[in-house]
Amino acid sequence: MNAEGRKSNLKCGFSELYSWQRQRKTKKEFCLHDGPPYANGDPHVGHALNKILKDITNRFHMMRGYKVHYVPGWDCHGLPVEMKALSELQVQDLSAMEIRQKARKFAERAIEKQKSAFIRWGIMADWANCYYTFDGKYEAKQLGIFQKMYEKDYIYQDYKPVFWSPSANTALAEGELEYNEQHISRSVYIKFPLLKSPPKLASVMDGLSKVSLLVWTTQPWTVPANQAVCYIPNSEYSVVKCTNTGECYILVADRVESLAAILDMQVEVISTFKGIDLEGGSCAHPTIPGRDSPLLPADHVTMAKGTGLVHTAPAHGMEDYSVASHHQLPMDCLVDEGGFFTEAAGSELQNKAVLEEGNEAVIQMLQAAKSLLKEERYVHSYPYDWRTKKPVIIRASKQWFVNTANIKATTQEVLKKVKFVPASAEKRMLEMLDRRTFWCISRQRCWGVPIPVFYHKTTGESLINSKTIGNVIRIVEQQGSDAWWTLPVEQLLPREAVAKVGNHNALDYVKGQDILDIWFDSGTSWAHVLEDADQQADLYLEGKDQLGGWFQSSVLTSVATRKKAPYKTLMIHGFTLGEKGEKMSKSIGNVVDPDVVINGGQDHSKEPPYGADVLRWWVAESNVFTEVLIGPAVLNAARDDINKLRNTLRFLLGNVAGFSPETDSVPASEMYVIDQYMLHLLQDYSNKVTEAYKEYDYSRVIRLLQAFHTRDLSNFYFSIIKDRLYCEEEKSLKRRSCQTVLAEVLDAVVRSVAPILPHLAEEVFQHFPYKMGTESESVFRTGWINTSSVWKKPGLEEAVEGACAIRDSFLGSIPGKNALEHEVVIVIEPGLFFELMEALQPEESSSISQLNEIMMASKTTLLTKLPKEMASEEKIIEGSFLINLEGGDICEESSYKVIVQPSARAKCPRCRRYTSDSTLTICPRCTEVIARNGKEVV
Template sequence: MLLCRVSAVSQTLSRWGRRSHRGGGLLHRALSFSSSRCQAVSPGESSPQPAETGSPQGLYRDTVLLPRTDFPMKLTGQKLLNRELQIQQECGFADLYSWQRERKAKKEFCLHDGPPYANGDPHVGHALNKILKDIRNRFEMLRGRQVHYIPGWDCHGLPIELKALGELGTSGLGPLEIRQKAREFAEGAIARQKAAFQRWGVMADWDQCYYTYDGVYEAAQLKVFQEMHSKGFIYQDYKPVFWSPSTRTALAEAELEYNPEHVSRSIYTTFPLSTLPPGIASEGLESVSVLVWTTQPWTIPANQAVCYMPNAKYSVVKRADTSQLLLVASECSASVAALLETELESVGTFTGSQLEGGICKHPTIPDKEVPLLPANHVTMAKGTGLVHTAPAHGMDDYSVASQFKLSVECMVDEDGKFTELAGPELQNLTVMTEGTDKVITMLKECGSLVKEEKCVHSYPYDWRTKQPVVIRPSKQWFINTASLKDKAKEALQKVRVLPESARGSLLTMLDRRTYWCISRQRSWGVPIPVFYHRETGEPLINKHTVTHIAQLFKEKGSDCWWELPVEDLLPNEVLKKSKAGPVTDYVRGEDVLDIWFDSGASWAAVLEESDSRADVYVEGKDQIGGWFQSSLLTSVAVRNKAPYKALVVHGFAVTEKGDKMSKSLGNVVDPDKVINGGEDPSLPAYGADVLRWWVAESNVFSEVQIGPTALNSARDSINKLRNTLKFLLGNLQGFDPRVQAVDPKEMHYIDQYMLHLLREYSIKVTDAYTEFDAGRAIRVLQGFIARELSSFYFSIIKDRLYCDPEDSLGRRSCQTVLEEILDGVTRSIAPILPHLAEEVYLHAPGHGEGETLFKSGWIKSSSVWRRPGLEEAVEGACAIRDSFLSSIPGKNAAQYDLNIAVEPGLLFELMESLQEHPSSTSSQLAELMMVARVNLCSVLPRDLPSDALLSSGTFLINLEGGVIREDSAYKIAAVPTSAARCPRCRRYTADSADCLCPRCQSTVSQAH
């Protein structure tokens, strides 16, 4: 036998090379043939039933072993919902996480949960994120790893504070009253979100979560704060920050959203030169005015300088209509002329460096002079090439002020109104509205306004209130991210990022952030543990003070910052260690930490059990500038390493039209209604597994669409899968793999071959889950079911399964494989569909009462299933069958006798291994061909009937990487059979129509 020969040569083999004039592999072509040609029955259907009891077929109805199972093909409505909840209860979903934490495991898998915000009901964004994480966690748990996953919530911050207070501007409540209301609001949101996550089947110990308002968490956060402060990364400064007048607090970059449709009143205005630069003065020019452009007219009163680009060319131009002399960048003169609708004649050209020494008169403040200064941030993209500089209201402007020691006086208060420093005309006017009106009026009155126009541009808004922000200087606490940037980039290079394209965004965000304002002027948050000297205002903060406060927070929670007297917060022993004066000299600070610092320190509070580095963080793309970055910066500052080994960045959930979901538009998809159904008939009860399939099947690295089309498709896919699972379960009725399984070596070759394909399938699925690609796992699953199972194996084995004796080797061989397939497929879908997987496991044979799938491991494929020569034997036969089926288009293969002629050699020996006798109706080769009879010979008979259908082909056998290589030719002749159709098995193998075939005669007689 060839199998022995091949085995003797080597235990390994390379796959046979496929050759076809039509393209594609021979096996693929063989597997994708139309099963209708062979009268195949789809999974889940019964084989064709006899119509009449009195007919010959009806006599043998009870002798055919048809599939039997009480596993439902479809579950809908309340039955579906009840079944999922019943399975969660029966199969111990609530205890699964604790069980796997207690078992011994060689490796741990840590997925650190980014905290969702505790300010509202669960939404589909939560579903996308939590289910995506759960799919990976369940996969890792199944394959034997100990999963570390502690869900958490981000509980502090302004949105919660505002919602708790009910309306903006509520006054009269003290910090502790505000904090109590905010805590109650957050607790309610957490309870609703937690219940939803559990309903979705997310595996965790829901009694052991982390919350950023918990005292132990706050203490860990302060430890991070203290270490960063001691290393000089945290400092206090007076500098411009994004300020939200609508919420009266400083904001970080991550708390902004940019409105691309913001409309500003932009102006061109003049600053008369009172002292000409030497370069211009030597040309004899007089009464020259510098022309500047700004989209923020309200900042003109705060002007301290006009900046130019040192290397650019500048021109003094004369207006044709007024003869006014203006200084502008040479390359901007044409656009300025078009704007002013007049010609501009150049009367002198200079380099930017020649403008040094020039001094301008401030247009609205008498006797105030402002210098011309060089700056690298000046651009020629829009405007005049000369930039109005107000250090109090611009980041670049502030850099100029720092370099040239300019004043950074703030004329704008916390409500966004001018203070008395702006003068009586402007005091108390809101800068963005009536303040802007008044400044423009003042510029008109003094003759400085040259042009006003509307400018539509991108402008920062407070992401919570959707109101515009201003830039104003304020004394705040900052993290010097500029000094951390290079270390953070270096750490990021060692992190795997999925998709890789997100890495560029992470690096860009780091580059844009030179400092991070971490103080907020609110009550609901972690207090910054700082005390200020009553007279000097100097901060008192060091490792002794912070360590003491952290211990208090750990024991009592951060409410104690307001509850305890300063003497308890700053006891004598701490004052002595700090070399500070008496406690009466100090007052406690009133600022709280930015919530991005809260959540960014989560690695320190949650990951202590492992190496403090998670295997992966998985969040939406909005966290590129948020939690991913704040976690990286804090971890690099304290430990010189990233807190994660990998990052997975997913897209947002959007409508089926690709629109962002919005309550005001009424297009929000509620996950609770997805599961439980809604009042609208178009929203049936889909259950949790449909929601999970939607997540798994989606390309999560882009925007993820959800709606009736996507959900119906997911439901249909699951029902098709149930159909296949029902077929498998039905044919395993009465089979116990523990005592009736057949050793692979004794199996039919096609059965052994299916074990080989199952092993390949399990490898592909495992790889897909490992790559966070559940969508690929689904595609591999669907391909395996459609090609290898439904169109190929199930079609071939039904005769043996239904009509062979119940305990025969052939039938048990087949059942052994079906059980392996059922087990492998069920485990492979379990991370995505845990409810369905456990439901199948409850019906499946081979395990005891009370066992659950998730406690029994991953797919159990075996390398023993790969036998030398096995693939060649079955795939060679498939190639021959492909030729045969192509020769009888639209006809029933079962009505033919097939003559196969193969030249002596390897292919002939392979076919001989599938059929020992020259002619057979019951050989493995006949079963594969699904014909009445196969005649195997070296040459075709000469006396073939005239209606014989002839075809031929070749099959390349390639073993040992080419050591054994043979291109074998074959010829086939298909002849309509003369045999009659057996009334029991319906194969054309009987002597007459009213007589059973020999196989059925033997089977029926044995049964009786």
């Protein structure tokens, strides 16, 4: 945007636009609830894609007369902010409050950087009134939702395995994982010696020596926590004998041959039986003498890989935990919060990291016990902490959960009423929700909203109820969540709540140390931003990762507390990639910084300043429902496209100078047919553009705009009307007719592009030579495109398109030559097609008719039959045109002939058509114009 554009921002009140439209008196409201970006880094192209899409949407609805509700927000708590704040410090062992203060300052700095970038991109909002998840009133609302969910028994505490990040020392929810498809595990095949034969297999096992169950696992470090081996009741299992060693193994029948090859052994099948026949048996633990592991049935055992027998460690597997719960097995966890073996694991393993030296130690123990048959590298998909980018483990611990199983059915029904854009995203979200049986909402950090629970110092029992939560909410609303760490327990815990559980002193309790998952933070934003409890946002618009993230946490909290979704429509966009489809990375050097896109890099020859509108055009023209590519070639193309549009707008502006729509407009009925036809095309363009905006299909808006301004305007209409604009009398009906169209086109094109290119649209609007209503200081204050149904007339398309078909035949016969140097003879037999052409040129020959204007020749002659003197003409072009009127009731194909001849007259020095008697004198038309006007037309 140039200096003139910046001036126009001030002149039109660009920055006050949001406040202005909020004050309008209208019942129509459009609410787009802003998903909070994370306050832990600089603005990037992902932010640009998301915020600009939202702004295009908001500006369109505002121009359509809606009162737009859009409150920008930021997600401020959580591990990434805490880690980045601490990484700036060399000091260790900070108190919780010191960490919180550092984290808050870091988040505030990130917010200011991001906010200034969003403003620079032209995002319309009241930037003085945003929402922040660390704001006390927001936190109080969040705890209010927690309280309602607790009262409805959706929130509970339990000891169970959860995803755990050793690199971050905290539990994680599934939405905080990303899967590394190339993770390498040290997988092992292990012998579990049979201790007690299953009763149904006693006769089979009798006489066999050294029988073991064959087990495969990718997590050897979990073997010390083994409590059972599971089988599939309905599957076939075999006892096989190794001919080399004489040892016998039990494994699934279907895998005997493949596993014998893997383990490099020759085997013979002794017996085959059903899995259920293993019931009642047990085996010895492979590394812990004296411990036995029962054989138990389970549905989660898979045949895709492994032996059909699964080592079961209840503390380290979700399905394992279910088996243990059903059979009352021990669930002791031998791994601490940092991912190290505890003292309970034994001196050989204590203090060893389970994913590193701890894993190696267990493998060595298996080898020493002669339980290890084989170790191999196994490449597979494995969950990583999406923030630290390091592997996670599954680890049992005492956590707080949302019982999503009890909300799931209602949520699925609610989501079926939500519109998804694109529609395919609905299936993906429902599948993700279906897999979610619980949501772990507690985190072992201090930068966040506390879970308002107290624990008895002696018994460890938790104290939480409506009174305790309500008291904390009141304090947090006034003082913010810092109060949980700064106030003594007796101020936070009401006396009556302590008395209710039979105790007399709040000092018998300590405050819980866990905070709420930040997905719970952001997922309750609807309660704060959509103040009316019954209100739903018309739209949530975020990236595809939010199908398992914010979209889910928002709908789960909303359904749990009020049985409705917080949104009516979900729009989902893809991620940004380099222009060759590769991920952006600093090491590759393909990271695109939106600030550099707008202002240019250090070397402008390599990184030129494109301005905000190029960034916005890139967003709009991209197919945002897939991955969105960006790079120098993409940005250069966007800049060129905008320059072409600017040239079109410049032509329009220049040719409505001296024109006033109020006094100079020509009624459609008195216009040239080609002008009426352009209004017809303009109405079609406007309707299609409006529909594309309504469907959030902004790339289609760009395609429609480009086709209209390049094909219909620049390449077609402008070339036809230039003679009328430049050579007819300034105030003549002929000139005013096309100026009326140009004014309508200018108005419609500027409005149609305004949501996408607000800076350019506003700049052009400021240069309109006439006012557009009472709010004419801004294009955004004067509404959407206005079209008229009277612009469409029967026969209009056929007349112009028929003439254009003949014109194409004419121009195609003189490639690369000046059409004005030629005369055209058109021969059409009497009939409907001739009548349509005759309406454009009543006289037989003319240099100034509407038909000749379309032909762009110096003269056009319209005949019903070919003159005898032309019958032997070599260059006769033949063609046909199909007339289709009244919905197909009138359908007639007519043929035509075109004869092209060099003009016999001289070139007029004024209009440059070959219509003059001499190159020194102007033609009759120009003579008449000058005589009437008394001066030259500019």
